[in-house]
Amino acid sequence: MGGWKDPVNMSVSITRAPDGIKPPPEWRDGYVAMLLDYDAPAKSWSMVATYYYCETWYALGRPIPPYIEYQSVQGSPWKRVPLEERLIGREANLLTGPRTDGEPDLVTIADKEFRERSSGRMYQLVLRKWGRAEANFCDLS
Helix, strand or coil: CCCCCCCCCEEECCCCCCCCCCCCCCEEECCEEEEEEEECCCCEEEEEEECCCHHHHHHCCCCCCCEEEEEEECCCCCEEECCCHHHCCCECCCCCCCCCCCCCCCCCHHHHHHHHHHCCHHHHECCCCCCHHHHCCCCCC
16 A cells, blocks of 8 residues: 555455354455454454555445445455445454555564554544644545
8 A cells, every 4th residue: 555556456365264254255446445344243353455546446436434444254256235334433454554465474563563563543544534744645525
């Protein structure tokens, strides 16, 4: 995110899930994946993504909160759904600032934390609305 213009896709693959939990298929889209969650009672995976370019956000009608949620129930294909209230305020748990040339096989916790501190607040947690710093990112009028 941020090292190239017009990224085509970002992707997240779950290679192993806990016993008895079916992993979702690979998630792939042009947004910045930032939070992965599993809801055990619903047997549902949720992926929260946001935008890197304002044009992308504008094209989708400038949704507030500025995030997109996808769900995969029992390994079904990812489907876009309205952002669930339970996910607002949650901290990002996926690697922010992915490298344009791909990631190494092992990214240390220290490297992940450094990248997180270096990213904007809108990529660190699922905000209900953008604050002043985020408002300067895109024209909110």
